[in-house]
Amino acid sequence: MKRLVIIAAMVLAACSRDDSAERRARLPQNPTLAQLMHVADAKAGARRFGQCAACHSIAAGGADRNGPNLHGVFGAAIAQNRPRFGYTDALQAQRGVWDERRLDVWLADPRAAVPGTSMAFAGVRDPLARADLIAYLATQR
Numbered sequence: 001m002k003r004l005v006i007i008a009a010m011v012l013a014a015c016s017r018d019d020s021a022e023r024r025a026r027l028p029q030n031p032t033l034a035q036l037m038h039v040a041d042a043k044a045g046a047r048r049f050g051q052c053a054a055c056h057s058i059a060a061g062g063a064d065r066n067g068p069n070l071h072g073v074f075g076a077a078i079a080q081n082r083p084r085f086g087y088t089d090a091l092q093a094q095r096g097v098w099d100e101r102r103l104d105v106w107l108a109d110p111r112a113a114v115p116g117t118s119m120a121f122a123g124v125r126d127p128l129a130r131a132d133l134i135a136y137l138a139t140q141r
């Protein structure tokens, strides 16, 4: 029985194995976004996207939910990726495209980045977690 528990624990550890600790160890203190993106892992980002999926689909042609479908959003003009989605005036007033920098600021704290946004999401504190998410978004276009 004890042995079974140990094996189960090992299998679990292997399945949920995320090398983020190793990747983090390769980073200097206060890494730049470029350094974070260098070690970012789109697969880890895909798993993290679970926390976005309640409001966002990401498959090509997926429906808008509470938030717009995010396919192709990386590199797209802000608040224009899904013309039929009801973006807020606050987001529409933003200029530019969703590049790594803009996404990083947005995902850290959407309501601080764009006061008045309807994205009711606290944000992702961990810079490496944001980098993983951005790497994932960049693959979905």
Ligand code: HEC
Binding pocket: 049, 051, 052, 053, 054, 055, 056, 066, 067, 068, 070, 073, 077, 078, 079, 080, 081, 082, 086, 087, 088, 090, 091, 098, 107, 116, 117, 118, 119, 120, 121, 124, 133
């Ligand atoms: C509670 C619902 C909710 C959650 C959770 C959420 N979002 Fe959003 N998101 C929205 C809404 C609503 C908007 C539109 C905001 C506006 O118009 O002001 C939005 C907008 C966006 C946009 C801009 C889209 C565009 O076309 O310009 C991006 C990028 C985005 N979200 C990424 C994410 C990511 C990545 C996550 C997970 C880490 C996430 N969101 C979690 C609701 C959510």
